Amino acid sequence: MNFTINTTLPWYVLLLPLASAALITLFTRRWKTLSSFISVAAVIASFICSWMIFRRTDPSAAELSWIDIAGVFKVPLGLVLDNLSRTMLLIVSGVGALIHIYSLGYMRDDDGKSRYFAALSLFMFAMFGIVLANNFVMLFIFWELVGFTSYVLIGHWFTRAAAADAAKKAFLTNRIGDFGFMLGILMVWSATGSIVFDDIAPKMSILTSNSGYLTATALLIFCGAVGKSAQFPLHVWLPDAMEGPTPVSALIHAATMVAAGVYMLARVGFLIQASQTALLVIAWIGVFTAIMAALIATQQSDIKRILAYSTLSQLGYMIMAVGLSSNEAAMFHLFTHAFFKALLFLGAGSVILMLHHEQDIWKMGGLAKKLPITFLTFAVGSLALIGCPPFSGFFSKDAVLALAFEHNMSIFAVAVFTAFLTAFYVMRLMVVVFFGKPRSDAARSSDESPFVMTGPLIVLAMLAFIGGFTFFARNFLVVPHEKEMNMVVPALALFAMLAGSALAIFVYRNRTAEAFHVDLVRRRFYFDELYTWLINATQEFLARLSAFIDRWIIDAGAIRGLSGGTWGIGALLRLAQIGNLQAYSFLFGLGIVAVIYFAVLR
């Protein structure tokens, strides 16, 4: 492949953020402001390159080689530039650029600002890599790297125990998903002899010849998405990940990284969709996560955690759409969600920062007047999230619901009920945070955020508003259309939305404390407790048992055996009055003599 401007352009998108991360880590750690500007410049440059690639009619990229053992194993580094990846590039670099700019304000006085921006740049590199990878191993490389940057950024304030624990938990939970993912990759490669997506697709008949193998492979690959997109049962890390700085929550844990699971499933759709069993499992895991997370969200009091559970729930919708074999609907919801959820997180960040890192919604109240821009943009995000027409979320959620209506009635019923819950917890959040009277000194004395933060809010609000209209969205992706105009689905969705909102407004208007307590839900169905218990009962128990065996049986046994076996030699050495180390030299000499004896005299 020859290197021209055309074929190297996609590599710039990928490598500019890496260069920024390396530059900051190696040279500019002391100059924090300079570091932050390098990082912002890199992501803006990536965005511009992404836009140029998007405008090209026939883009291509040079292919490099990572490992090449002729005839045995080949891992190329190639980039796919189809519509899917180019749209995703735009989403990632666009939202990424806005959040980088916002971070300039949010992290202005942070001690670890250079580390923060270096990690953010490294994240952009890894995320672009996931989007562009043309084969499984390359995808996996960036997949794990994204997990690593997420670890670094969640643990940014590493002296806080909660942040340090959350970072560790996120990485380990993702590793469990990646265990399955890698196994799935191994199974694909063993059967087809290739890891490149385009080469596997024509060889699918080998996989489909054994349906058990195919289903196992598809579900194992799905495991990767379960970890990264925080689906049940590996969802537990995402709410804890909110310990990271809020822009990180917006970028990584709402708009891009967690959506990577959905993107990956769309990328390997040819494989997933070959197995009906796998699809059914995927759809149910998605919808189950959606309703479970929505239920939990209704009882949380931390503003970021509410949004985190909402993210889980919306990701559930996307996974469900994948399971109902519509990558278009999944990607459409991913597209709109990236805007409105990033917006909501950044809005929450603005509130949190202006209230001096207060995250408890019951200590807020009446903020609509104090932070007008934040309020208005947050309201746009909320309306999009609950699916209020004509905001973007309405269209994409409708596409997902229509899909469920078409394929599976029970999934559809759960999904509509989830929409009702969504409206309920979002309106609860709005009412408690922005209306009523301020309930703390911080809330009474707060101010609006600086423009470097409100600017990105306004841009995102506009995107969250128009993102769902066909005239806008069709430039970027295939907007799914229902086969026949169906009024039942939007009507039911609207009803669920209005009922949920009305109920929340009715219950929480003028409230100063939680109206009702459902412990099971508030404690997140005790998943964390269950997992802790499980880990203690299995891994920790086995670890302690193994350590005991190693110390008192294997080691002690070996020593005893050795001392018995060497007793004869030891006695001999004692006769010769020499210590152990000299004895060794002696034995060594003896060994040489023995070699020569055998070699020569025999």
Place this chain on the structure above:
Amino acid sequence: MLLLLVLAPIFAALAIILGAPPRKTALGASIFSLFLALLALRQFEESRRSFQYVISFPISTEWHFSFTLGLDGLSLVMVLLATIVTVAAIWFTDKIDKHEHAFYACLLLISGGAIGAFASLDLFFFYAFHELALIPTFLLIGIWGSGNRSAAAWKITIYLAIGSFILLLGLILLYQSLPAPVRTFDLRALKAAAGQIPPDAQRNIYLLLLIGFGILISLFPFHTWAPEAYASAPAPAAMLHAGVLKKFGLYGLLRLAVPLLPAGAQYWSGLLIALLLGNIIYIGLVTIAQKRLDWMLGYSSVMHMGYIFLGIASANALGTIGAATLMFAHGLSIALLFAIAGEIRKRTGTLVLEDLGGLAKVMPFAGLAFGFGAFAAIGLPGFANFAAEIMVFFGAFRNGWDIEHFHTFQIATVLALWGVVISAVYMLRAYRSVFMGAPNERWNQLVDLRIGLRLPATMLIAVSLWFGFFPQQIVRVVAPAFRTYFKTAALP
């Protein structure tokens, strides 16, 4: 050139004993060796499958016994590793309270012995050089060690002496198994004559080599010397032994057992799989339970041997290339980890996980470097370890694969993959309790690594990242060496 490379550290050691300034001489000699190794890498022609830079001094033509040195891709990579880690280990050596000359001489002898063993093309010197390197290891632990050093030194001495003897027995039998006219000490001639070793002899010899080398590599259940020795050893000794010298056993398996005794390898494949899973799963669990950083690192190094064994066991080009790459990668990461752990011990006097905490605040560079080492060790992409592990997993999974059922190797690979989760658990836990969390007030006054020490740490990280980004740079050198081992390619 190769002769100079092997003899430079040994001569430098002699010079130091005779009174040359220890640190300067040692550092000079080790950097000189590294330079020569890099030169050898640069001029290496991977298209030639035979050994290169061969130099030979016949001792007895009648017995085909000579002092012969030469490099193929595998030994070149190992020599490169040895020289890199030697520079780092010597650089990280701090003030030595007693017998400073002897300390540096010991380090150089380990290095020279290891390089000599990797470069020897003669069975006798292959063995003798390794023994030469072992003795200073024992001395370093026994004299300059910390904690319960005499017990640790005693244990490692007995263990490795027994391992060496079993190995010696195996080598003698190997020599004898050939018909008298073709008996030779020359590794190249041995390989050419390997077809004449009868299968039952292959089985017996393979078992002896497996156990003999296995003890040296801390193959389960012969591993208990390792964590104790590494915990007691001074950091540079732990770096050199865990990083380089331990790889001698693996190198021996790849150099002798795999190509010369294929029937033996196949016969004992089940046993090897069982033992290496002991390394990965069982030792992995033991590692989780450790309460001290140095013990944790020692056990983790034992655990990671399991992956290299898996690559060796997979008996195809891909797996063995992965194993060789992993030997290189693991040497870098474990040396870095032991170096940083040693610096922490120097400052705090303790490596008990519970007593430490928040150190990244007061020692940011140490936190960064240890983080790099830790993530390299647990196979994060970008580091050489990941590229190597990928090849090991693909190679092992492919062995005996069919679409209907999972067989031994597929199940072993699944379990080994779970080991990747286990290793993340103990590494991140240790990192969490040493470097993250609220800083303990006791450690507020600690100073970070001085600029001089950041250089060798950065070097280790840079090499690991370089080969992690460009693994082909190792693969292209190593692959020809293994091409001749296996007749069948790994793919349908």
